[in-house]
Amino acid sequence: MTPSPRSLAGVALALAGWQLAGTFRPDFTSSPTLVATELVRLAREGDLLPLVAGTVATLLAGWTVAVTLGTLTGFLIGRYRLLAVAFEPYLVALYSVPLIAMVPLMVIWFGIGEGFLLATVVLATAITMVFPAATGTRESMRAYGELARAYQVSGHRLLLRVVLPGALPYVVAGLRISVQRALMAVVVGQFLVGHPGLGTLIGDARARLDADEVFAVALVALAVGALLTTLVGWAGRRLSAWRPEVST
Template sequence: MRAAGVVVALVAWQVAGLVWPQVTSSPVRVAGELARLAVEGDLPGLVAGTVGTLLAGWAAAAVLGVAAGYVIGRYRTAAVALEPYLVALYSAPLIALVPLMVVWFGIGERFLVATIVLAAGVMLVFPAAAGTRQALHAYGELARAYGVGGRRLLTAVVLPGALPHIAAGLRISVQRALMAVVVGQFLVGHPGIGTLLSDARARLDADEVFAVALVALAVGAALTGLVGLAGRRLSAGRAEVGA
């Protein structure tokens, strides 16, 4: 049924492309544009550069976001002091913060990494905080009864207990990280998927826009799937880690 749905969607898209070629393009034309970009436009290199920058920023965002979530979930004073600002960052549109990021970090690689950290890190704070609170609520009394505290409380109780929440946050944050890096490249002209989209928009080339958008969708789906698989594997083994 899934294959049939894909075939129907492609046929409908091809028909729409014959009627409105400058608006909807078509699968055949998009496939040809992808082949041209792979040969003439260094598409694999640009995708690899985008993914590399994304992973560097996302790794930093994961560490900072989980650490901040642990502090907020563990200490009520930190939650009262920091949560309003984090909610404001979570709600603010990314595009509104880009000019400030340019002033602080310029328009190079540091700007893209910082933008990813800001966009993806805040997505991890709240799941990590919720997981920390739940783990402490469920196992905190037992841990105190056995004298478990300090770093061992974090590694043996909080992290295993909060892992499902953190895994869900990681899946969301990697999507946000991809959006951040593509938007950043689009706005400042740093080589990557966003630059290809910007150039195609400037030429009003619907075929190239659809082709690059499909590449971005494929990258996002692959990263989300890999992160989800890793999260399920880690969650399946969290009982052994806790023990």
């Protein structure tokens, strides 16, 4: 997708306005040039890149576990009606509450190290995969279930060869939302307990309230969020290129 001239004009206009505002109150609004200088300083002196890379590594590890757990749960309630009847209302309940509120409890259970961050990401993220995977499983079984039975495909072969490929477009649609939630979870965790990473960069900016740093850190977070979403979107399209895109 190439950006339209109007979109570029909008961005250019915003940057120009920001630069202009910075000439009046740089302590309040900073400016694009000041932020660029600050980003270079953070990269040189503040370990910006290792901190961001570490955060992304933790996020990806936790996210992988969360996606596996959530998808598996979704598969189970999509496949077995009894499990769906028994647990779906409670899973829906978990889906509509701010699970990030559980972070203080996670601190009590897991301390403030890497394990705590992983647990936080899993807790906040896994639920987003459950319903896409359940819907995908149901659709997949509806379309291919009889055929699979006729050919006596069952057990793990049914799961790996029939259900998962059929459910893939739905799972892929859930991935984009879940990676954004995972980023939020890891940053909140780091911010709260002071575990070094993007979260502590935000914490430092929040403590010092230096306008250049505040904007620089927000831009770094934007870049990480945009990069992750784009990568997951791209990977998802590659994975399910042969199927129609679905939205959930």
